[in-house]
Amino acid sequence: MLKPLELAIGLRYTRAKKRNHFVSFISLSSILGIAVGVMALITVMSVMNGFERELREKILGMVSHATIAGFDGTLKNWSSLRNRARAHDQVIGVAPYVEGQGMLAHGTFMRGVVVRGVLPEQEPAVSEIDQYLITGSLEDLQDGAFRVLVGSTLARALGARVGDKVMMVVPHANVTLAGILPRMRRFTVAGIFEVAHAQYDSGLALVHLADGARIFRLGERVSGLRIMLPDLMDAPLVSRELARDLGGRFWVRDWTQYHANFFRAVKTEKTVMFIILTLIVAVAAFNIVSALVMVVTDKAADIAILRTLGASPTSIMWIFIAQGTLIGVVGTLLGAVGGIGLATNIEVLVSRIEAFFDIKFLSPEVYYISNVPADMRWPDVGMITLVAFVLCVLATLYPAWRASRTQPAEALRYE
Template sequence: MFRPLSIFIGTRYTRAKRRNHFISFISMTSMIGLGLGVLAMIVVLSVMNGFQREMSTRILGMVPHAVIQGVKPLDDWKPAADAALQNPEVLAAVPFTEMDGMLSYKGSMQPIQISGIDPAREGQVSIVADHIVQGRLNDLKPGEFGVVLGEITARRFRVNVGDRLTLIVPELSSAPGGITPRMQRLNVVGIFKVGAELDGSLGLIHVADAAQMQRWQPGQVQGVRLKLKDLYDAPQVASQIVAGLGSAYKADDWTHTQGSLFSAMKMEKTMIGLLLLMIIAVAAFNIIATLIMVVNDKGADIAILRTLGATPRQIMGIFVVQGSVIGVFGTLVGGILGVVAALNVSTLVGWVERLSGQHIFTSDVYFISNLPSELQWPDVALICAAGLVLSFLATIYPAWRASQIQPAHALRYE
């Protein structure tokens, strides 16, 4: 089968055994380095995708995707919920009331955000019911002032179901200071653990108890919280709903409360990706050294090809093909091993933990107890494309240098 001269000789040079074994060693290390760089980048970005997925599931499964709240307490929350549910992006709408305060127990205190919920409807918008480790969410009864605490808060206060603690909330008054503390005894009826910082900053009470603590009328709520099909559309969806309801309502969404966290995670992924790209670049540019030594080693062969009629472009193509074969093979092997490793990294870490008897991720220290991984094929395609492009760019200078060799000069001492 006919093949162009550059491809035929370039692939033959790649397969041929060289007289200079050091050149073969450098060529092999370039290929291995490129493969390891691609492998490392795929695995690390997959692990970061896994962390982002876990944090999104845990945190955004607890906090509202979006909220529609009244400028004043709502006497009837159902019209706002019905208006929200008319939007096809909204999956559920339930009432809520939020307040900030301090928890006190046996002289210890900590700030906390209290969320008044309807236990019967909360499962439509939150994952908290699936993460109760003590008690039950349905034990929140109106008028009993029960509270469901996060596991970190419960551990800090050393409380369990049945213990009682004090909630202190600020109240505007005509006193000289303008604010007076109001205290309410709460009974711990449940403890949840979602594996995020919300375990130490969030408490749940019944929405009717929240209204009573705010000195509102029975049945009044702050607003409705929404669950959306695509949480990244929350700002637009909330704005559309409020525009239809009028000026008596306002909107908020998760990007205001948790957006900085996910922006930081996205930036971290980008920066780590760029740093790992440097590993691929170093391995790719090792091809330059390999090809320069090959050019010096094959100077006589190049001169003979030139005397037989090979053009500078054909000579240049020979070494571009040779360097590209190294890059393609290294990228291909690294990509395959990277995909396999990314798909099995959680199993591999578990095997290492069992073998060593040590836990790399303990639930007492970290929010997760395993190493998550989520392979995204666009990331794999981008990494492999970067490896191929860098490998190709690394061949240009040595190949150009080979094309400039003059036959008479190369054969002078032959």
């Protein structure tokens, strides 16, 4: 058991003799290495958590937790089906939608989009699109008005502003005297939204449900029903229950079947990054081995004198375990403080670097998320500091054992 004497001597040994500054340098480099490793781990894990949070909020804020569709891609008598879905105790919102591929053209610019028809009064129950609107509102989408809400990136690409006319082209043919022509309809830009997610900001156009049904010639049918749940993690279970309750006559899918790969990828990347950065901490921690071995050599005479005064091999071990642990604790605490500070300010720091150098680390035209988010979680901080501390303690065992094996007669022979 560690006693005050062993602790005091161990703390005293953290300072090498004046004639051996190299030992102090190795100890300092070990502290700095551990601090940098812990700081990097906390920061990277916080950023990965932030990406996971942003993906979940932005993707699932625009995509329903579950959908119900017919096997032919459309639903008839969807009103009664909506009422049946609402009867489930876990369903808090149901809304119909129409969806298809199309293109928007303005002037000489043209972009491919996903055209989604929604009911303005019901859409907020299944998505958060109203929170991302920069200009306009869902109420601007009126039956027969042929108005459209577009993403900010799409609006810039088309050079379109609110009030401009854009041509919507869908891959459904019209047979005319001039031949087969694609179906086209002129829409008015009624608003612009910005989700900060490239998939939606550059490729989604929202129209009224009735207008979408007209342009895709669905009549009274819709593409399906979108469902919102209080807890998105219950989506797989609720989807199976809905499919059973509906008699298996409809295709019920949940968000995990659409976007599970995103979250699996983030989880895998977090695990891999944790392992890689833990190796940095391990390398720094095992520098303690070098430092303590040199201290044992430097203090061989002192160890021998302590042994002759009655110190047991176990006491000698505790002296050097205390010394190495002190190095690890100082490095871990410095890294934890630095990591917490950097993780909580990483978004501000990155934005200032981008502004100063006039660069963009994550282009919204390329990446799903255009900023560098951070979500520091105290359990992660605790786990990282614990792992670093354990590695440091393990690194002290061999030098401490070697010190305990010192023979007083051999050590004092040439003194």
